[in-house]
Amino acid sequence: NSFRYPPETEEALRQCLGRTDTTTEAFLVDCERGVAAYLRTLAGDFSGGLPATIDADLQRIEHEAAQLRSSLYALPSEISALVQLHLLGAVQMQRLRRDQAALEEPLEDLAAAIHALRLQAQDEAKLSPPALRRRLLQGLGNAWRNHFNLRPVLPGEPYETVLRILLTPLAERDPEVAEWLRRPSLVGLL
Missing domain, CATH: 1.20.58 (Methane Monooxygenase Hydroxylase; Chain G, domain 1)
Structure with missing residues (x-):
């Protein structure tokens, strides 16, 4: 039940950041783990929480x-x-x-x-789907802060672009995420 970003997402992230180092790879792995946990939660693949x-x-x-x-x-x-x-x-x-x-x-x-x-x-x-989505955003923001030592600020470049890249593969699985991505700005999500 693991989640992997497709190669095009990984490449888009590397191009956006202009780096291909181990920090970027570790960031991607942490984001994949967070997304996998989010998807497992939505699917109800849990026992006692x-x-x-x-x-x-x-x-x-x-x-x-x-x-x-x-x-x-x-x-x-x-x-x-x-x-x-x-x-x-x-x-x-x-x-x-x-x-x-x-x-x-x-x-x-x-x-x-x-x-x-x-x-x-x-x-x-007991968290509701909107609360789970907030946790996902917090987790992605924490990974950003931990790996790049930068605050995840919206609006702000390159974080807003990075967040869009990371969320795009989820849009087909979660209509609310798809709605977020249709917005001109992700301000207000965090």
């Missing part, structure tokens, strides 16, 4: 982390049994418990981070 593949990966990570935590939580009683059998000394026991705590904390942090991501994704899933 996240792309289905990412949701599946997160479920796997959560399951494996939970198994690890469960094993770690059982460790103190096993360590105590080894101490009682005189197979471990008190110093070794303390070191093992300290190491165990150092392992548990990142796993708990990971679980909390995944939970927070899921909550945010659920909120994002």
Whole structure:
């Protein structure tokens, strides 16, 4: 479910910018990722607000982390049994418990981070199509700023031309984007 700009779009962008360096290529890749996420969202290819593949990966990570935590939580009683059998000394026991705590904390942090991501994704899933389009424009503007260290200003050259180039392939999939491109200026979109 990936999106790729057609070669003519890539060439138009390079000509507009007058550059063919890795910064331009990285900018294009980031824009493609943003457009792909936008199109997946419009198509409803999501589970709990996240792309289905990412949701599946997160479920796997959560399951494996939970198994690890469960094993770690059982460790103190096993360590105590080894101490009682005189197979471990008190110093070794303390070191093992300290190491165990150092392992548990990142796993708990990971679980909390995944939970927070899921909550945010659920909120994002409630966005309306106009709000999603605004997010797309913000994402394209952020890619512009991050790669070229320029503010995405409308009206403004070359950003307005670049934005038109980036949005043109979406016009046939999204009538609102097609309407934007019929305007003489994109001012007011950002």
